[in-house]
Amino acid sequence: EAGVVQSPRYKIIEKKQPVAFWCNPISGHNTLYWYRQNLGQGPELLIRYENEEAVDDSQLPKDRFSAERLKGVDSTLKIQPAELGDSAVYLCASSLEARMSPLHFGNGTRLTVT
Amino acid sequence: DAKTTQPPSMDCAEGRAANLPCNHSTISGNEYVYWYRQIHSQGPQYIIHGLKNNETNEMASLIITEDRKSSTLILPHATLRDTAVYYCIVRGRYNAGKSTFGDGTTLTVKP
Numbered sequence: 001e002a003g004v005v006q007s008p009r010y011k012i013i014e015k016k017q018p019v020a021f022w023c024n025p026i027s028g029h030n031t032l033y034w035y036r037q038n039l040g041q042g043p044e045l046l047i048r049y050e051n052e053e054a055v056d057d058s059q060l061p062k063d064r065f066s067a068e069r070l071k072g073v074d075s076t077l078k079i080q081p082a083e084l085g086d087s088a089v090y091l092c093a094s095s096l097e098a099r100m101s102p103l104h105f106g107n108g109t110r111l112t113v114t
Numbered sequence: 115d116a117k118t119t120q121p122p123s124m125d126c127a128e129g130r131a132a133n134l135p136c137n138h139s140t141i142s143g144n145e146y147v148y149w150y151r152q153i154h155s156q157g158p159q160y161i162i163h164g165l166k167n168n169e170t171n172e173m174a175s176l177i178i179t180e181d182r183k184s185s186t187l188i189l190p191h192a193t194l195r196d197t198a199v200y201y202c203i204v205r206g207r208y209n210a211g212k213s214t215f216g217d218g219t220t221l222t223v224k225p
Contacts, residue, residue: 004157042216042218043158044215091157093158102148102160102163103150103158104160106157108156108157
């Protein structure tokens, strides 16, 4: 099966600019996650979707971050405006259902804010 | 959520077994132990998970202590390609999305 696909792979922007990341989960996976991973640290959950509903966005900085999952398939994570501290790898993962299925991760988007 | 504690780094000789420990002393009865690994510039990859019985698959074995407060991931014959960061997390029916990865163990397999 095709894995989780993320794009772009790398993104370099200046601070205060907007940026968007795209994720295509594994077909049939109804649960989708966005994580942020800082250098040398483990991934931190930003938001979790079950189908098209955001069921956990408590860790999403809502003043500048937004996410959507249209039709319960692809998802987009946006930052506007970006700050220097947003430089990180943004990972998308999907699973068959939230509770016990293993997460399948994409290879992430490495964001550098200058 | 139950948190996990792992050593920051370990070395292993190529061809030998790599035993990676994880402490999860606050694990609750409905929480599973999951292991993932992350090779440089890639996303984390699922390895194995278990509740209380030992588990084995083509990648690794998972040994969970009887009191479930700790576990060990075993790579029976480590290769250079097993060099990665290994994460142990606990995940249950009611907190599936809140699993905390921590900083993991960096395993270096040496020739």
